[in-house]
Amino acid sequence: MYTEELISVIPYKEIVGQLPTTIKDISIDSRSVQPKSIFICIKGYTVDGHDYAQKAVEMGAIVIVTERKLQLEGEVAQIIVQDTNRALGLLAAKFFEYPSNDITMIGVTGTNGKTSVSGIIHHMLIGMGEKSAVSGTIGFNLNGVLYESANTTSDALSTQQMIFRAKMEGCRAMVMEVSSHGLALGRLAGVDYDVAVFTNLTHDHLDFHGTMENYGNAKGLLFSQLGQDLTKNKSVILNADDPWSEKYAQLTPYPVWTYGLKNDANFRAENCCYDDNITTFDMITPEGKFPVSMKLIGEFNVYNILAATAVFYSRGFELEAIIEQIEDLNPVRGRMEKIVTDLPLQIFIDYAHTPDAIEKAINAALPYKKPDKKIIFLVGTGGNRDKSKRPAMAEKASKADYVVLTTDDPRYEEYDSITGDLEKGMQHENYACIGDRAEAVRHAVSVAEPGDIIIFAGKGHEDYQIIGNTKYPHSDAEIAIEAGRLKFV
Numbered sequence: 001m002y003t004e005e006l007i008s009v010i011p012y013k014e015i016v017g018q019l020p021t022t023i024k025d026i027s028i029d030s031r032s033v034q035p036k037s038i039f040i041c042i043k044g045y046t047v048d049g050h051d052y053a054q055k056a057v058e059m060g061a062i063v064i065v066t067e068r069k070l071q072l073e074g075e076v077a078q079i080i081v082q083d084t085n086r087a088l089g090l091l092a093a094k095f096f097e098y099p100s101n102d103i104t105m106i107g108v109t110g111t112n113g114k115t116s117v118s119g120i121i122h123h124m125l126i127g128m129g130e131k132s133a134v135s136g137t138i139g140f141n142l143n144g145v146l147y148e149s150a151n152t153t154s155d156a157l158s159t160q161q162m163i164f165r166a167k168m169e170g171c172r173a174m175v176m177e178v179s180s181h182g183l184a185l186g187r188l189a190g191v192d193y194d195v196a197v198f199t200n201l202t203h204d205h206l207d208f209h210g211t212m213e214n215y216g217n218a219k220g221l222l223f224s225q226l227g228q229d230l231t232k233n234k235s236v237i238l239n240a241d242d243p244w245s246e247k248y249a250q251l252t253p254y255p256v257w258t259y260g261l262k263n264d265a266n267f268r269a270e271n272c273c274y275d276d277n278i279t280t281f282d283m284i285t286p287e288g289k290f291p292v293s294m295k296l297i298g299e300f301n302v303y304n305i306l307a308a309t310a311v312f313y314s315r316g317f318e319l320e321a322i323i324e325q326i327e328d329l330n331p332v333r334g335r336m337e338k339i340v341t342d343l344p345l346q347i348f349i350d351y352a353h354t355p356d357a358i359e360k361a362i363n364a365a366l367p368y369k370k371p372d373k374k375i376i377f378l379v380g381t382g383g384n385r386d387k388s389k390r391p392a393m394a395e396k397a398s399k400a401d402y403v404v405l406t407t408d409d410p411r412y413e414e415y416d417s418i419t420g421d422l423e424k425g426m427q428h429e430n431y432a433c434i435g436d437r438a439e440a441v442r443h444a445v446s447v448a449e450p451g452d453i454i455i456f457a458g459k460g461h462e463d464y465q466i467i468g469n470t471k472y473p474h475s476d477a478e479i480a481i482e483a484g485r486l487k488f489v
């Protein structure tokens with residue numbers, strides 16, 4: 001690409017040296033710079049990309065985008081900008097020729113439910129014959145191949161690369177989980193969304209945002225900055241039962257569709273009935289009432305389905321076709337996923353790692369609880385991350401008959417420090433603190449009786465436990481099944 005053309009999209013203070021006519025690649029990581037690249041220096045939390053500019057030059061970078069003039073050896077030009085993060089989003093979007101303009105982009109934000117709603121929309125799109133890609137906590141799923149990603153919302157360069165790849169592979173749509181970090185750190189600069197969805201906002205990530213106000217405002221960026229192309233037929237989908245939706249509705253210039261169970265909304269559910277493995281309800285829509293029967297369990301999934309319905313309706317799909325897809329959907333991996341076993345127990349794996357999600361997980365299981373049987377809830381929290389939510393997590397978990405307090409990626413923190421913080425929120429005495437997660441899982445099975453429900457919360461789809469900075473293989477389901485076989489079979 002012509003260098004002048006590429007850099008025309010960023011405001012800069014100064015250019016030092018002679019710009020090359022063209023550049024071949026764009027990079028933010030000195031370790032993978034290709035010859036004739038432009039390298040953008042990003043200040044990280046652990047290291048500063050500016051310190052790797054010389055290494056990038058040695059690897060073949062011929063232009064460096066930097067926040068300050070650097071002493072560099074070799075044939076290289078420097079472009080000095082105010083904010084390299086913002087420059088990165090704009091350069092990456094231009095380099096890949098704004099791929100988000102060519103496919104339908106659906107962004108899903110909120111504390112809980114992002115992965116489920118994104119997965120549901122993705123699978124419904126495929127069911128309707130629309131080739132789709134999805135990115136988020138689970139990774140980047142392109143044509144059934146799952147690529148790992150470090151973040152729910154990847155850095156701006158990886159984001160543009162993913163959208164470009166989806167476009168090149170013929171996808172008509174891409175569904176993206178949009179995290180508050182992603183929005184606050186400018187990882188989505190240059191992405192043009194067609195639909196933005198809000199699930200809910202509850203306590204999480206206050207170590208990063210400081211206050212709920214800041215956290216909510218970061219999420220709001222998705223609705224105020226849906227993208228630059230004002231001619232697109234865009235829409236915003238909001239949860240009418242979450243107080244933040246009112247604020248987001250005021251922020252956006254685009255048509256809003258609401259959904260919910262309690263307050264007045266465009267899409268509502270009535271007469272919800274949660275039977276073993278089947279949920280039924282009447283969906284109240286702008287076109288009347290439609291009976292729905294689906295394999296997804298729990299009230300939170302009714303919310304998720306209403307959100308997905310609003311997305312499709314806003315894009316002009318027929319309600320009959322939407323409901324047909326809903327009835328075909330299978331549960332999302334690691335989200336109140338019922339594990340099939342030969343044990344006399346009901347075992348659910350869930351990703352709940354916030355107080356609100358824990359409450360929802362237990363509420364979702366309540367209809368399946370048999371008289372005189374227990375719900376055993378295992379709850380873990382991450383080390384060296386938001387500690388303020390820990391007591392509230394245990395408080396919500398106290399709704400279960402028996403609680404196992406443990407860790408979920410302890411990182412560098414002592415087990416006792418994590419379980420001790422959780423313990424402060426316990427509302428009854430039926431619990432155990434066991435920092436080692438594998439031991440905790442075995443303990444949960446050891447206290448179970450036939451007919452009980454066990455919910456393992458926190459790991460969801462994840463198959464590892466991070467201790468120190470090492471990822472160790474870990475599966476709650478496998479450990480539980482093994483322990484259950486020893487006990488019951």
Ligand SMILES: CC(=O)N[C@H]1[C@@H](OP(=O)(O)OP(=O)(O)OC[C@H]2O[C@@H](n3ccc(=O)[nH]c3=O)[C@H](O)[C@@H]2O)O[C@H](CO)[C@@H](O)[C@@H]1O[C@H](C)C(=O)N[C@@H](C)C(=O)N[C@H](CCC(=O)O)C(=O)O
Pocket residue numbers: 028029030031041042043044045046047048049050052150151152153154155179180181182
């Ligand atoms: C706090 C935070 O967001 N950190 C993110 C950040 O890492 P970092 O600050 O440590 O960056 P760094 O590794 O120091 O590198 C800085 C720069 O130097 C460059 N570098 C580095 C080393 C080198 O040899 N050469 C080089 O050029 C890097 O490529 C980078 O450009 O940049 C990385 C690359 O983009 C991210 O993967 C990483 O996310 C970490 C893994 C993380 O845990 N982030 C969490 C807090 C997060 O973002 N979570 C949200 C929310 C999830 C949710 O909703 O639950 C998410 O979207 O994932």
